[in-house]
Amino acid sequence: KAGVTQTPRYLIKTRGQQVTLSCSPISGHRSVSWYQQTPGQGLQFLFEYFSETQRNKGNFPGRFSGRQFSNSRSEMNVSTLELGDSALYLCASSRGQLAGNGEQYFGPGTRLTVT
Amino acid sequence: GENVEQHPSTLSVQEGDSAVIKCTYSDSASNYFPWYKQELGKGPQLIIDIRSNVGEKKDQRIAVTLNKTAKHFSLHITETQPEDSAVYFCAADPDRGSTLGRLYFGRGTQLTVWP
Numbered sequence: 001k002a003g004v005t006q007t008p009r010y011l012i013k014t015r016g017q018q019v020t021l022s023c024s025p026i027s028g029h030r031s032v033s034w035y036q037q038t039p040g041q042g043l044q045f046l047f048e049y050f051s052e053t054q055r056n057k058g059n060f061p062g063r064f065s066g067r068q069f070s071n072s073r074s075e076m077n078v079s080t081l082e083l084g085d086s087a088l089y090l091c092a093s094s095r096g097q098l099a100g101n102g103e104q105y106f107g108p109g110t111r112l113t114v115t
Numbered sequence: 116g117e118n119v120e121q122h123p124s125t126l127s128v129q130e131g132d133s134a135v136i137k138c139t140y141s142d143s144a145s146n147y148f149p150w151y152k153q154e155l156g157k158g159p160q161l162i163i164d165i166r167s168n169v170g171e172k173k174d175q176r177i178a179v180t181l182n183k184t185a186k187h188f189s190l191h192i193t194e195t196q197p198e199d200s201a202v203y204f205c206a207a208d209p210d211r212g213s214t215l216g217r218l219y220f221g222r223g224t225q226l227t228v229w230p
């Protein structure tokens with residue numbers, strides 16, 4: 001079974017630009033969660049989507065947004081990039097159903113550098 | 116929100132020795148506690164997890180214990196090998212048994228196993 005895939009793997013952007021990252025979950029998984037990983041703040045939850053609906057959102061500004069498509073693939077968008085947005089963005093998928101199926105499996109991440 | 120603390124931040128052991136990593140959490144409603152291993156350049160890999168109705172769980176050389184009263188859980192790795200060297204993260208799911216795709220992570224432990 002293929003794992004979680006993320007594209008692109010690396011991105012370099014300039015302050016003020018916007019960026020879109022993509023995530024394809026494991027086949028059969030309907031939940032996609034996004035996390036930001038930085039040396040200073042560690043792994044922080046951004047938001048989660050299940051059946052095209054955002055169910056949970058972390059404490060990030062409105063510049064961070066996402067969506068999920070009917071095939072469970074998800075994208076996240078960051079507008080008006082700031083230097084502090086440089087991070088590894090991780091996507092995780094899970095079945096997303098009731099307790100007992102909460103195991104999250106991570107992709108390799110997208111390394112975003114903002115200059 | 117949930118706060119997860121993890122200790123130690125770095126741990127060096129000799130090959131064949133045991134390694135123990137400890138985490139505490141703040142939200143008594145949390146009832147799912149996964150552990151992840153992250154190697155350089157890769158996303159976190161789920162290695163073991165435990166739910167609040169279980170006190171201990173083992174998988175070959177890895178075991179996790181949970182004390183809900185004290186709100187702490189630990190990862191034990193026995194007979195360590197150089198390939199165990201990585202950053203280990205503990206996490207807690209605060210969503211009361213539902214699966215809403217939100218994990219709170221500790222800051223990580225860099226484990227180094229010397230041959």
